[in-house]
Amino acid sequence: MKYLKRLVIIVPVILGIGLFIVMKNNKKPPVRLEDQERVQAVRVMHLMKTPVIPRTTGYGYVQAYRTWQAIPEVSGQVIYLDEKIKKGYFIKKDEVLLRIDTRAYGLAESRGVAEVMSLDAQLKELEQSRKNTERLLTIEKKALAIAVQELERKRTLFEKQYISASDLEKEETNVLGRQTTVNNLQNTLKLIPAQKRALLARKSSGESSVAERRLDVSKTEIRAPFNARVSEVNIERFQFAPAGTVLLEAESIERAEIPVQLSPGEFFKLLPRHYNAPLQQVPDIETIRRAIGISAKVRLPLNEDTTIEWKGQFSRTGESIDPATGTLTFFVTVDNPYGNLIPGKRPPLATNMYVEVELSGRQIRDRFVIPRSAVHGDKIYICTADNRLEIRTVKPEMTMGDLAVMTNGVKEGEILVLSDLVPAISGMKLLPEEDTGKARQVRSQATGEAI
Numbered sequence: 001m002k003y004l005k006r007l008v009i010i011v012p013v014i015l016g017i018g019l020f021i022v023m024k025n026n027k028k029p030p031v032r033l034e035d036q037e038r039v040q041a042v043r044v045m046h047l048m049k050t051p052v053i054p055r056t057t058g059y060g061y062v063q064a065y066r067t068w069q070a071i072p073e074v075s076g077q078v079i080y081l082d083e084k085i086k087k088g089y090f091i092k093k094d095e096v097l098l099r100i101d102t103r104a105y106g107l108a109e110s111r112g113v114a115e116v117m118s119l120d121a122q123l124k125e126l127e128q129s130r131k132n133t134e135r136l137l138t139i140e141k142k143a144l145a146i147a148v149q150e151l152e153r154k155r156t157l158f159e160k161q162y163i164s165a166s167d168l169e170k171e172e173t174n175v176l177g178r179q180t181t182v183n184n185l186q187n188t189l190k191l192i193p194a195q196k197r198a199l200l201a202r203k204s205s206g207e208s209s210v211a212e213r214r215l216d217v218s219k220t221e222i223r224a225p226f227n228a229r230v231s232e233v234n235i236e237r238f239q240f241a242p243a244g245t246v247l248l249e250a251e252s253i254e255r256a257e258i259p260v261q262l263s264p265g266e267f268f269k270l271l272p273r274h275y276n277a278p279l280q281q282v283p284d285i286e287t288i289r290r291a292i293g294i295s296a297k298v299r300l301p302l303n304e305d306t307t308i309e310w311k312g313q314f315s316r317t318g319e320s321i322d323p324a325t326g327t328l329t330f331f332v333t334v335d336n337p338y339g340n341l342i343p344g345k346r347p348p349l350a351t352n353m354y355v356e357v358e359l360s361g362r363q364i365r366d367r368f369v370i371p372r373s374a375v376h377g378d379k380i381y382i383c384t385a386d387n388r389l390e391i392r393t394v395k396p397e398m399t400m401g402d403l404a405v406m407t408n409g410v411k412e413g414e415i416l417v418l419s420d421l422v423p424a425i426s427g428m429k430l431l432p433e434e435d436t437g438k439a440r441q442v443r444s445q446a447t448g449e450a451i
Helices: 002-025 103-159 165-219 264-268 285-292 436-447
Strands: 039-046 049-052 055-061 067-070 076-081 096-100 221-223 228-233 248-252 255-262 295-301 307-321 328-335 354-360 364-371 379-383 389-393 398-400 403-406 415-417 429-434
Touching: 039 379, 039 436, 049 436, 055 264, 103 165, 255 264, 255 307, 255 354, 264 328, 285 307, 295 328, 328 354, 364 436, 403 436, 415 429
Parallel strands: 039 429
Antiparallel strands: 039 415, 049 364, 055 255, 055 354, 067 248, 076 096, 096 221, 228 248, 255 328, 295 307, 295 354, 307 328, 364 403, 379 389, 379 415, 398 403
């Protein structure tokens, strides 16, 4: 029994020692693994020069280009009011909209005409009196000449004592009477021109009064100055219309205007880059508009799939910077805002619509255009020829929506990394994959063309 117990203990120990020796003899040295460099897959695009149309987008409310208020210059009762004088109705140029009672002004005109006719009669009478006076003066001068001769003859007779002194005195009295008559007639003729001028002045005043009354009569009829749409009505038929009050308002339908607020920086990037010399004089707004060559598109999104677009034009800028926002107002006009109207599909460009306005400058050439998301602060990622990452500092010339435009800092044919690397380590190994769709999209956005 003792032998068996020892055997049970010794045999496992011997087997364990043997197994240890076998394992030790068959042991292999550890395999040394070499370090493997991590490779990052990235999307890339090749850089190439392309033309760019600088653009910026703003928003604003549509307003009428011209607004007209019907303000009568005369008072009176409205005896005629067109059926279309209601808010929202369209009116045509030169169409009679309303009439004010002309009776009071017509009576005043008749009185003025009668006064002018009376003055005409007085002028004719004065002219006839002049002619009569001239004839009488001729006769009285002849009679005076005869009386003077008779007086001289009687003086001779008196000196010879053929007649008495009383006869001579009678003849002298007769001559003096004739002379007085001639003088009175001459004075009358001298006063006639002054009398005529007074009558002509009164006639001119009367004619002016008649013309004024006729003008008042013409002012009782109010016509539309242009094709418009009624926006406000403050009068009814048979109501009294005081002079100087606004009876109705209308907005032009031939043109609409949209004021857009933009920062000066956004506007300056639309300007041409070939002007270097300062202008010698302040130009007019039309010269400025032609020089900078800004075009515009006005858009109204109806839903996710439908956007209505109108062609606009840059009209003018505001006179000053808004001190509250630091922005400048730009006015864009759209001709015929009610044109191409399709009920249920294409609405008119109506007042107070909130629309998007895209302003475009003239095309500039030889620019590198990249996605704005590929610019990380002031850095971009370049994939080198040996597929290594190069982190390069750049300064874009301008940004435009989702794009950044550059003129230097990169070369044509270089490969731009589009992916956002975290972390981005200079020299890291890259596995580039060309994103041709993104490249086409960038070039299309740069030129403003559809993809």
